[in-house]
Amino acid sequence: MSKHGQLEMPQRRRPHKQAPKGGAPLERTALPPVDTLDIAVRAYAEPLKQPSPKRQKKRSAPPSVWTLVFDTETTVDASQRLRFGTYRVYKKSDLAEQGIFYVPDDPLALSRQDIATIKSYARRNRCELRTVADFVDNVFYEIGYHWRAAIVGFNLPFDLSRLANDHEAARAVTFTSKDDPELKVTSRSMVGGFTFRLSESNRPRVRIKHRSSRDAFYQFTSLIRSGRARRGFFIDVKTIAAALLGKPFTLKKLAEELKVEHGKLQENAHGGPVTPKYLDYAVRDTLATWECFHVLRDRFYAYQLTQTPLHSLHSEASLGKAYLKQMGVRPFLEVQPDFPKELLGAAMCSYFGGRSEVHIRRKVTRVLYCASVLPCHLGYPSAAAGTPQRPPVLFANWPFLNRGAPAQE
Amino acid sequence: MDNRKKRVERFKQTRLESLMTNEPICKTCGEMHFSVFEKHHLAGQRYSDVIVLECKNCHAKLTALQKGHPPPSGGDPSLEEVIGRFLLGLADFFELLIDSLRKFGEYLIEQARAAGNATAEATP
Numbered sequence: 001m002s003k004h005g006q007l008e009m010p011q012r013r014r015p016h017k018q019a020p021k022g023g024a025p026l027e028r029t030a031l032p033p034v035d036t037l038d039i040a041v042r043a044y045a046e047p048l049k050q051p052s053p054k055r056q057k058k059r060s061a062p063p064s065v066w067t068l069v070f071d072t073e074t075t076v077d078a079s080q081r082l083r084f085g086t087y088r089v090y091k092k093s094d095l096a097e098q099g100i101f102y103v104p105d106d107p108l109a110l111s112r113q114d115i116a117t118i119k120s121y122a123r124r125n126r127c128e129l130r131t132v133a134d135f136v137d138n139v140f141y142e143i144g145y146h147w148r149a150a151i152v153g154f155n156l157p158f159d160l161s162r163l164a165n166d167h168e169a170a171r172a173v174t175f176t177s178k179d180d181p182e183l184k185v186t187s188r189s190m191v192g193g194f195t196f197r198l199s200e201s202n203r204p205r206v207r208i209k210h211r212s213s214r215d216a217f218y219q220f221t222s223l224i225r226s227g228r229a230r231r232g233f234f235i236d237v238k239t240i241a242a243a244l245l246g247k248p249f250t251l252k253k254l255a256e257e258l259k260v261e262h263g264k265l266q267e268n269a270h271g272g273p274v275t276p277k278y279l280d281y282a283v284r285d286t287l288a289t290w291e292c293f294h295v296l297r298d299r300f301y302a303y304q305l306t307q308t309p310l311h312s313l314h315s316e317a318s319l320g321k322a323y324l325k326q327m328g329v330r331p332f333l334e335v336q337p338d339f340p341k342e343l344l345g346a347a348m349c350s351y352f353g354g355r356s357e358v359h360i361r362r363k364v365t366r367v368l369y370c371a372s373v374l375p376c377h378l379g380y381p382s383a384a385a386g387t388p389q390r391p392p393v394l395f396a397n398w399p400f401l402n403r404g405a406p407a408q409e
Numbered sequence: 410m411d412n413r414k415k416r417v418e419r420f421k422q423t424r425l426e427s428l429m430t431n432e433p434i435c436k437t438c439g440e441m442h443f444s445v446f447e448k449h450h451l452a453g454q455r456y457s458d459v460i461v462l463e464c465k466n467c468h469a470k471l472t473a474l475q476k477g478h479p480p481p482s483g484g485d486p487s488l489e490e491v492i493g494r495f496l497l498g499l500a501d502f503f504e505l506l507i508d509s510l511r512k513f514g515e516y517l518i519e520q521a522r523a524a525g526n527a528t529a530e531a532t533p
Binding site for chain 2: 059060061062064065096097142146147148230
């Protein structure tokens, strides 16, 4: 603190070199000089401008008993244009329909011979055969939107973008409150993402915003004429696998990890002529995705997190937050909004968390200090410490903690 | 799936969405068909947001019973009045439930006796 009562940032300075006790001369070593760096501490910052009022979140209905699983196959060039895809529709756990959809009018994607092979394969294997437009209108929108099905895929953003015939940058959306028509709330949650138009007819578009390599936000846009926005239930198996199992997976590795009955088949020559073997591979991919989804869904249900739906699981942190929500733990400032902000500031300044940074990447380098790298999700011990059979310690003991210790006799 | 079934399913899912459940059941009589449900405000719409799913018949009966409650007073209701209305709503609900419980009980006993008689006849 300066004499004017203002906080001063510590100056960068060289460390003092002191001779060790005993008077022996300081031995010069090959170690580089050590800099003392400024330490940034946490602070509590009160926003100057109050954030605009958030819309009251209404409880939304759960997804229906229907599930649509689909996967696409593309060319291997830079355009990665859609060639054909496979899908399966389930009612609860019973298969209601399986099929293949293909691009009928793009010779760069499929030749006449390829289309003939697909048609004959579909006939032989009792698969419903549709064009892409037919699939989008009569399966994707009919079941995924109107029937409120869970739309499931592995790496879903890629597959959804392959179905699109147009796209643009997602914009901020302004809502008018029903209770107070004067109140307008702007949502920027999807700004930075894309809006895809999948159908030529008047259908809601699909918005996608990437959050990381294994997670994205999805939603149907609302039609101007519709009274209620239906956002859809998109579930990327890659995302929920990473959230529930704590590490990223490919579909092949995930199927092996979960020991599902029908794993992924040996990789085929992508981009080459369509053969029955290639179609077997594509159909099996969708089946493996469904089986992995089924196992992961059961595992999630075993946690009994009734207040968090599966489609809102984005990471390990989501799981931790779901536990806190289930226990009824509310955010501190929500419970005590009048708590003195100065004390919050003081408390936050006193906290110094370890921080790891990587300045040199992909280069073998001799290091001076070495810190073991801890997995970030250990920050959510309430989630990481538990399994469905043995819930996290805090969660398992919550009724006891909530009631207090029993009186001693 | 033909177009008729598709349209019915679309209507069904819209109804279930507004009911906020995939498996609605009438808390009074056990009816389960998705198309017959309505939302009943247990204490009256003016006093509480607590809602119970009821089939149209049971909802009409509960609304009729609600007409017997004391007439509303002017102004915002006090906490005591809200609690009182809630208890009256619960009493109406249990009044209807008693009939259903009696019917279910008698039905189960009939079933058990029929099964017992069948077993006795089958035993030589």
